Amino acid sequence: MNFRQKVYGIVKSIPIGKVATYGQVAKLAGKPKGARAVGLFMKQNPDIPNTPCHRVVAGDGGLRGYAGEGGLRRKMEMLKEEGVEFVGDKVDLKSSIWIGTEK
DNA sequence: AAAATGACGGTGT
DNA sequence: TACACCGCCATTT
Numbered sequence: 008m009n010f011r012q013k014v015y016g017i018v019k020s021i022p023i024g025k026v027a028t029y030g031q032v033a034k035l036a037g038k039p040k041g042a043r044a045v046g047l048f049m050k051q052n053p054d055i056p057n058t059p060c061h062r063v064v065a066g067d068g069g070l071r072g073y074a075g076e077g078g079l080r081r082k083m084e085m086l087k088e089e090g091v092e093f094v095g096d097k098v099d100l101k102s103s104i105w106i107g108t109e110k
Numbered sequence: 111a112a113a114a115t116g117a118c119g120g121t122g123t
Numbered sequence: 124t125a126c127a128c129c130g131c132c133a134t135t136t
Contacts, residue, residue: 010133029118033132044132046117051134053117065118072117079117 010036011048015055017107021062024090025105026098028066035107042066050074061085062105068097 008016013036021027033041049060053074061082065071073082083093092099 033118038132040119040131041133042118042131043116044118044134047115047133048117050117060117063117066120070117074117082117 010038010041010044013037014045014048015052015058018049018058018060018063020107021059021105024103026062026064026086026091026100026103027105027107028064028100029071030066031105031107032063046071062089062091064098064100068094068100070096070098 014032017032017035018027029042029045030039033039033045036045038044045063049058049063050072052058053060061073061075070079070082073079075081077084083096086098087093091103098104
């Protein structure tokens with residue numbers, strides 16, 4: 008499976024009301040340092056209805072960007088609507104971060 | 111094949 | 124805490 012396929016698969020597994028960081032997704036995909044590549048995939052594939060790229064945020068909880076309509080503003084609204092807790096303009100990671108493949 | 115780019119992350123100042 | 128730099132990865136030109 009290609010790296011980007013893994014990334015999409017992981018992003019699709021993020022539950023509603025939770026978010027994951029680019030670094031976290033990259034790590035789960037097998038590339039702990041591939042956070043940058045993850046963001047690149049999101050930007051180039053925001054049209055995939057099964058890939059909630061808006062649930063992927065930066066390591067500090069800040070929103071880096073969103074290729075869909077409304078940009079970052081819309082992205083934040085969507086997350087809030089799903090139940091993600093916000094602290095100012097950032098996501099409250101300590102309570103809304105997704106524990107991928109948690110065991 | 112080589113260089114440039116970008117929705118990142120960590121470290122240093 | 125805010126800004127600047129460097130290192131990483133995959134894609135695109």
